[in-house]
Amino acid sequence: MVLITWRLFLLWPVLTLFGFFSLLQLISLGLYIKNAFLHGDLHEKVYMDQPPGYVVPGQEHLVCRLRKALYGLKQSPRAWFDRFSAVVLAYGFHRSTFDHSVFVRHSSTGSIVLIVYVDDIIISGSDSNGIAALKQYLGQQFHTKDFGHLRYFLGIEVARSSQGLFLSQRKYVLDLLTETGLLGTRPSDTPMDSSVKLAGDTGDFFSDIGRYRRLVGKLIYLTVTRPDITYAVGVVSQFMHAPRQPHFVAVCRILQYLKRAPGRGLFYRPSSSLSVAGFNDADWAGNTTDRRSTSGYCTFVGGNLVTWHSKKQTVVARSSAEAEYRAMAHTASEMLWVQSLLQDFGFSVSTPMRMFCDNQAAIFIANNPVFHERTKHIEVDCHFIRDLLLRKQLVTPYVRSEDQLGDILTKPLARPSFLRLSAMLDMFDLYAPA
Known part of the structure; x- marks a missing residue:
């Protein structure tokens, strides 16, 4: 999977809305x-042929040295x-x-x-x-x-x-549906069927590889404001080298979901608090092809969603606790980045930051000062998390699995759970009829 966070744009609500400026x-x-x-000024020596139509007669063998940058x-x-x-x-x-x-x-x-x-x-x-x-x-x-x-x-x-800022890509979605001919398609409730497991060797090869790659690329850009499709887009992007028919069906399912609410986006409310919180989860051995786990996290500042991430882990985890702990390490790193960014601007951030996890074993490992055979293969992550706990920069409260927001970034969910977690992320459709 790929990183689905466009930090550049999502930093803007973070730095402007959270209690430091009045919305008015x-x-x-x-x-x-x-x-x-x-x-741009060039500091390296770059030469180019004389452009057509501007060749100096008798000096055709000479080249031009660029002082300024050119496109390309x-x-x-x-x-x-x-x-x-x-x-x-x-x-x-x-x-x-x-x-x-x-x-x-x-x-x-x-x-x-x-x-x-x-x-x-x-x-x-x-x-x-x-x-x-x-x-x-x-x-x-x-x-x-x-x-x-x-x-x-x-x-x-x-x-x-006066209540806040709303970000969406409604026109982008409608243009994409029009381009693919799915503007009149029957909408879907979820971006991915929770009962389907995509594999790289099942089904016939899709005939138009270029079309598949273009669609997935456009969907990746759409996840800038749509964390609800992050996991599904991450899954279909794994098969861009050799897409098969079931993979294209999954892409169409995402487009059908977008048809239901093309104007859905993120809402940012003003807040006087700069508390940083994160939710992390891992789908242990969820990939049926190589049995790697999927990590997912989302971070909040002042109760507003600012970053999220969904990615298949690089190694196979031997237990659910190991998979969860690796996700915790990635979440802690992201939360430190958010905290450091705010402090870099002179804003005081309340500590400790809260990192919610629904795996009791991973929480116990984080708070247990004794290392043993079960943790030596993730020892670096253990030291990293434990150091943050000892310095009271971080706490790891337990959250029930049904309230774990990271679930929406690690696995396909059934309709009731998906809609509930999407609402908890402060996602809604501004253009929906009242």
């Missing part, structure tokens, strides 16, 4: 840099980001050491957060005069296009009210 004062703008890669060069993305970073840092911003695409500036008049994705920029904060001055400054340095208040960003729709 919050300003969020979209900005676009035209011909961004052409602004491998160095162009890095050169552009180095130039952009230098411009923003010179204006008084500082770059996060935990996510280099995020810049922040605090002043007596307010705070400004800037997030960049290649040539698309989000500017958000409570300092309206500072944001206006920043836009003017960037316009002097680059050729920019101002999209105004943020409503649409790279296929993600933003709806704002």
Whole structure:
């Protein structure tokens, strides 16, 4: 499976809504840099042939040395980001050491957060005069296009009210259904049949491999705001090298599920608390082909979902406790990243962080100072988790299996459990009829 977290965009609600700015004062703008890669300065020696139509007569054997980046060069993305970073840092911003695409500036008049994705920029904060001055400054340095208040960003729709922010990809879903001819299909209640186990050697080969890969690729991008399809998309993405007919049927099942609620997305509420919590789970030996387990976790800040992850483990776990403990280690690492990011911006994070687990054996191993034969193969993870417990950065409370939010990221669920956990993730359809 693949990592289904687009941290860049989901950082924006985290850094703007959680109690530091009033929603009535919050300003969020979209900005676009035209011909961004052409602004990059090359520090390596790169040569190119003289372009057609501009060959100097008598000097056809000469080549041109590039001083600026061009589209198509491998160095162009890095050169552009180095130039952009230098411009923003010179204006008084500082770059996060935990996510280099995020810049922040605090002043007596307010705070400004800037997030960049290649040539698309989000500017958000409570300092309206500072944001206006920043836009003017960037316009002097680059050729920019101002999209105004943020409503649409790279296929993600933003709806704002006094209660919070809602992110969805409704238009993206409808376009995908139209492209595949499934706009009028019968909707499904869940993205994956809980009674079906996909294997790599069952069924006839799917004739159009390119179509399968394109569909799965578009579904992967859709998981930016749809954690409810994360597991199903992760499963079908495992067969992109040689898809078979049952795999394509599973992809169509995901599209049928999207048809039921194309406008479903994530809702972020303001909160005065920066408490970090995580839920982790593992489906022990769930893969029938190689018997590897699937890890899944989701993390919350102030009660709002910010990151999630679903991935097949790299080794075979010999017990459910081992599989769960490996998932705990990944969850703890993600929670530390979220905590460090918030602290990097000067926000105090309440500790200890809570990491909920539904496996009593894994919790006991985490709190047991004695190592023995049953834990030596995961000893590094044991030391990592136990060190966090001793420093009181982390606690591992028990949660009932029916309330374990990580279940939705590790296995296909029946309709009642799936709908209940989706609601607990604060997912709903803003466009559903009242």
